[in-house]
Amino acid sequence: QHAPRMKQVGYHPGRAGAVIASGAILGPIIPPSTNFILLGATVSGLSITKLFMIGLVPGLIIGLCLMVTWFFIVRIDGYKEKIEFKKGEASKIVRDAMPAFMMPVLLLGGIRFGVFTPTEGGAFACVYAIAVCTLYYRELTFKGLLAVSARAARTTSVVMLIVATATAVGWFITSAQIPMQVAELFQPLVDSPILLLLSINVFLFLAGMVMDLTPNVLIFAPVFYPLIQQAGIDPYFFGLLFILNLGIGVITPPVGTVLYVVCGIGNIKIGNLVRNMAPFLIVEMLVLFLLLFFPSLSIEPMKFLMK
Secondary structure (H helix, E strand, O other), X not given: OHHHHHHHOOOOHHHHHHHHHHHHHHHHHOOOOHHHHHHHHHOOOOOHHHHHHHHHHHHHHHHHHHHHHHHHHHHHOOOOOOOOOOHHHHHHHHHHHHHHHHHHHHHHHXXXXXXXXXXXXXXXHHHHHHHHHHHHOOOOOHHHHXXXXXXXXXXXXXXXXXXXXXXXXXXXXXXXXXXXXXXXXXXXXXXXXXXXXXHHHHHHHHHHHHXXXXXXHHHHHHHHHHHHHHHOOOHHHXXXXXXXXXXXXXXXXXXOHHHHHHHHHHOXXXXXXXXXXXXXXXXXXXXXXXXXXXXHHHHHHHHHHOO
16 A cells, blocks of 8 residues: 555655565564564463563664654655645644554553453454444445455465464474574573574574564574573563564565565565665664663563563
């Protein structure tokens, strides 16, 4: 929806696709993240609520950094269109948008204060979205709801097929004792937590370039978490780095599943999109290393939100 519209108003197609693709990594770390739920289900003992809370502030940091990057890019490209609103129009826009903006507030508040579990929160968000779209905005008809439900079912079936395939691959990998070999490879670094984290992140980045996020979580989370515990690293902090790193992988060639989705929707050549991804990838990698070397940027907000 966004890529064709941005092209229509004059944005460079590759730039438009790049900023949309780069924003896709916010989904895996900003609540309610299905990837954090998957990680919490894969590694026993992890609180999904804490995983949600530790991803909130880093997600906002990445979003802000992407906005600043886009601010300079559009000026380099010479795009100067401005949209001005009168006071009355601005108030109406804010008022109309308020029900949609309230969904993440109610969702996070409900999870944080124990009104519902993260899984129940997903059901709440679904019901709330349907109610707002049908009763407030009146943009979703019964026929449209059936079509949306059908698309959601197809998307879910694709994800579950990936999960099933990854489980089978994981069984073969386990049978070949590859996880044990990987664990033995990183075992000597347990006494140096920073070096261990750096090494694992390089490994995950390479794995994320050739394999989708879900299979990587299912296969490698059980491998690395015992090492992380031995090294005394905060498991939620590692979970953030783990998902964020693999999230960057989905917008990195050669596999980069999100890149091909954006190319298909926006009718953009893959080479054009990849060239324009460079500044956004650099910014996101810098934020990843910033979080790695300054854990308090994510851990302290989590502790504050969990009080």
